[in-house]
Every structure is written in C-alpha cells, then in structure tokens.
Amino acid sequence: MNVRTLCLAILNGMDSTGYEIRKLVSDGHFSHFIDASYGSIYPALNKLEQDGMVTSFEEQQDGKPNRKVYCVTDTGRLEFLNALSQPAQKDKYKSPFLLLAMCAELMHPADLKRAIDKQIVEVRAELTLIDTGVRDVDMKGADWVANYGRSCLSEGLKYLEQHRGELEKIAGTSLKKLSALTAAE
Amino acid sequence: MNVRTLCLAILNGMDSTGYEIRKLVSDGHFSHFIDASYGSIYPALNKLEQDGMVTSFEEQQDGKPNRKVYCVTDTGRLEFLNALSQPAQKDKYKSPFLLLAMCAELMHPADLKRAIDKQIVEVRAELTLIDTGVRDVDMKGADWVANYGRSCLSEGLKYLEQHRGELEKIAGTSLKKLSALTAAE
DNA sequence: TAGGCCATGTAACCGGTTACATGATTAG
DNA sequence: CTAATCATGTAACCGGTTACATGGCCTA
Numbered sequence: 001m002n003v004r005t006l007c008l009a010i011l012n013g014m015d016s017t018g019y020e021i022r023k024l025v026s027d028g029h030f031s032h033f034i035d036a037s038y039g040s041i042y043p044a045l046n047k048l049e050q051d052g053m054v055t056s057f058e059e060q061q062d063g064k065p066n067r068k069v070y071c072v073t074d075t076g077r078l079e080f081l082n083a084l085s086q087p088a089q090k091d092k093y094k095s096p097f098l099l100l101a102m103c104a105e106l107m108h109p110a111d112l113k114r115a116i117d118k119q120i121v122e123v124r125a126e127l128t129l130i131d132t133g134v135r136d137v138d139m140k141g142a143d144w145v146a147n148y149g150r151s152c153l154s155e156g157l158k159y160l161e162q163h164r165g166e167l168e169k170i171a172g173t174s175l176k177k178l179s180a181l182t183a184a185e
Numbered sequence: 186m187n188v189r190t191l192c193l194a195i196l197n198g199m200d201s202t203g204y205e206i207r208k209l210v211s212d213g214h215f216s217h218f219i220d221a222s223y224g225s226i227y228p229a230l231n232k233l234e235q236d237g238m239v240t241s242f243e244e245q246q247d248g249k250p251n252r253k254v255y256c257v258t259d260t261g262r263l264e265f266l267n268a269l270s271q272p273a274q275k276d277k278y279k280s281p282f283l284l285l286a287m288c289a290e291l292m293h294p295a296d297l298k299r300a301i302d303k304q305i306v307e308v309r310a311e312l313t314l315i316d317t318g319v320r321d322v323d324m325k326g327a328d329w330v331a332n333y334g335r336s337c338l339s340e341g342l343k344y345l346e347q348h349r350g351e352l353e354k355i356a357g358t359s360l361k362k363l364s365a366l367t368a369a370e
Numbered sequence: 371t372a373g374g375c376c377a378t379g380t381a382a383c384c385g386g387t388t389a390c391a392t393g394a395t396t397a398g
Numbered sequence: 399c400t401a402a403t404c405a406t407g408t409a410a411c412c413g414g415t416t417a418c419a420t421g422g423c424c425t426a
Contacts, residue, residue, distance in 0.1 A: 001284060002385070003386075012291055013287075017405080017406090018407085032278065033279060033280035034279060034280070034284060036386080037386075037387060038406080039387055039388070039409090040385075040386050043407085043408085061404090061405095063395055064395075064403090065394070065404060065406075066405075066406090067404090067406095068405085080288075084285060084292050084296060087299075088282055088300060090307060091278070091280040091282055091304075092278075093217065093276070093278050094218060094276065094279075095218035095219070096273040096274050096276065097276055098330050099186060099191065099194055099215075100269060101330050102194070102198075102324050102326040102330050103194055103197065103326060104329070105325045105326065106266065106269065108266075111269060114272075115273060118272065119276075122275060122276070137287075139288065139290065140290045140355045141286045141288060141290065141352065141355060142287060144286060144348065144351055147348070148283065148344050151340050151341065151343075151344045152341045155336050155340035159332070160333075163329065167326065167329045170325045170326060170329070173325065187414090202377080202378090203377080203378070203379085204376070204377050204378075220414090221414080221415095222414075222416080223378080223415095224380080224415055224416070225413075228380085246377095248422080248423055249375090249422080249423075250378075250422070250423095251377075251378090252378095
C-alpha cells in the first residue's frame, strides 16, 4: 500500500486536504494501521491531480491559510475500485518491543521493566484514541475497524499485564560474563 | 530498528549465517514482527564485521556451499547492550486489510468476502507457524513472545470469524452510482 | 530435466522520511 | 513573547527491496 492509494482511499470517503490526511494518518483513525508524512502525502496528491484522479480548489478561511481541497473524479473512483479488487498485500507488524523481549536474558532488569512500562503506556494510549475517538471520518467500515483494533490491542494489553512477571524473571540471566564490560561502560 | 541491530540481536543469541538470519526473519520465529531480505542482511553483516562487532569463519559442508558463520565479539555485545538500554521506537502495524475494511462500502461484496477469507487464512497460517514452531532459536524470551503473538492473533481471528457478517452487510452500499462505470470496466 | 534448496553477494532503483522554508494567527 | 496550530510544499538523503549473477546438489 503506497501513499497514493491511501490518499485515494480517504478521498473516496470524503473531500479533504493534505494537512487533514496527514492528521488522520498520524493521530486519527487511520493511525493504527498506516503511516505517512507530509513529504509523501503532498507529492502524491499533486501526482493524483496530474493524472486526473482528483481535482482541487482553494478554500479561503479567515485567520488561517487557504486550504487546498481535493475531490475524487470518476477516473479516480475507478482506479481505487480497481485497486480494491486486486489481492492486497500481507499485513506487516514491526515490533522493536518484541525483538527486545526476545533478548530479555541479555537485558538489564531495569531496562526491561522500563520497556514493558512504555509498551503498556503506548497500547493504553492507542486504546484511548479508539474509545474517545472523535468521528473524524465518515466511513461505514470505521466502527468495525475500531472494534477489531480494540479486540487485538486489549488482548495484548491483558497479556502484558498478566505475564510481564515471567519475562522480568528472565531479565539479565545471560548477562553475568559481561558484568565487567558493562561496568566500564 | 534497522537490519544492523536485528543481526546483532540474533547473533547475540547464537552464531549464525546470513542465509539463516533471513530464514528466521521471513519464515521463522522472528517473522511475526520483523522484515528483512538478503539485499539488506548481507551488507549489514559485512559492515558489522568491518566495524569489529562480529567475526566470521568459513565452514565447509559436503554437497552444499560453504557457510560463512558470524560470531559476536565483546564490542558487538556492548553495542547491542547499549542499543537495548536506549528507548525503543514505537511498534508499527501496517494493514492493507484494515484500509480495505474501512472502505467496505465501496467494495464489491465478492471482493470483500475474498479479502476476509484471505485474511483469515493468513492469520491461521501465522498461528500454525507459532504452534508447530520448531525451536529454531535458543533464546529464553522466545516462548513469551510466541505466547504474546498467539494471544493477539487468536483474538483477531475470533473477531474476524464472529463479526465478518457485519462488515459484509456494509459491502457495496455506496457503490450504486458507479454501477455504469464499473460495468464498463 | 526442470525446479527447488543451499548459499553468498551486488547494483539499480524506489518509496518514504527528515529537515527545512514560509507565514499568519491564537493560546498560554 | 514564545510556542503551537494551521497550511503547503521541496530537496537531500537513506534504508531497504527487487532482481540478478553464480553454481552445485537433490528431488519429482
């Protein structure tokens, strides 16, 4: 999934701007399963317009800079429909935390504790974002996706809270030989 | 988390080769939360050796090409320990499936059904990989990580199976206006 | 005999991030 | 008075993938 298709997806649901799309994607209801920054969104939007997939108009606002609002064209709708009917790529989960958990035996107990605490805070924050979720997008699938996310995240959180002890017991058990080195650190 | 640190992590747990690391990362017990291909692993390994983080020796095998086995040095152990004690980046979940679920109303019901079926197959496959998991790595955190993965994945699977109907009910409901266009497709 | 596995590696390419430029307005 | 928010955009950079090269052995 490239940023082009992401923009097309959002614009298929609602007219929007580059700024708004980025907000959806980094703080809003798309943030749980996607990533994109200005540096990729704005060029993608420009390209989409060049290709006739979207049109745009400037909207004046008082006290704020103009917004450049994009709307899908029928061509854009078709391209997106076509993208939807093609087999999607596999989901990918990248977790520095789990890599670190794998290496628990090499970690200083305090570092591991801190890492688990941080992970719990982050998962809780994402759950809060889902629950207090402002309806920032008008798509019928949004609730279903939110519930799916809630299920997985709260299960993960439960596991973290109930089983962190087991991992913490492992922490540092393969660290002895390096104590001299780490002291010199 | 770059490939360099990933290699260092695995080599801290066991001596290994580029080929093996790639297998761990794309079919093995690291595949659930990380990604890397030959094109990044081999150069990373070379760089690590240049930097004195690892050493290597050629191992002859009969009937098979030589393996280049890498082992961490104390310097490498230190660099990794140091990496572990620094705050880790946030986990990232990239899901083309959820993007598509968001857009359910725009999808042909048959396409959506196919996408859900595929998702279920993939989650089941990952669960199987965890359960039938050969002990391909000797790290004490491995079981904990496996159980964490199992929890989240099986919760996701349950949700998919129990609630797919709700999503499928939405499918295609915003598609009418384009029926002419899609017919011409 | 075709294809897959073992095994190492490189070069071209590409998608995306980071960091910057610009500038008005509002909240603390 | 400072910092954040609104808002759009670009250019340099970078990490990683894709596709290729090489070659022996084993299985269908």
